[in-house]
Amino acid sequence: MKTFIANFNKAQFLAPLFMKHSLFIEIKPHHENSYYIELSSEGAKTLAYPPNHIDFLIEGELEDLEEVLLNHASLKQLIASGKVKIKGSYRHFLKFDAIIKLSAC
Secondary structure, three states, X not given: XXXXXXXXXXXXXXXXXXXXXXXXXXXXXXXXXXXXXXXXXXXXXXXXXOOOOOOEEEEEOHHHXXXXXXXXXXXXXXXXXXXXXEEEOHHHHHHHHHHHHHHOO
């Protein structure tokens, strides 16, 4: 997860996508505590406490979630195979999927 955040913060072209609204993401590994990430125009950061509102939830085994965040595995394929579950709007899904791919460049 730290690598994803570092990659996002290095990719300065992503910040303008969040000029008006931040995106709050919950990453929920099975059998572990959730991680919370805020993506904003100021960059990406982990949150110590859950935000008031979660825009997008991604849930699965820790290894699968790490593979997705590092763009080593496709989020769409892991959802189709049932290894990862998501909750949130389709718009947030598309945005987060694109951010994963663009931050890995």
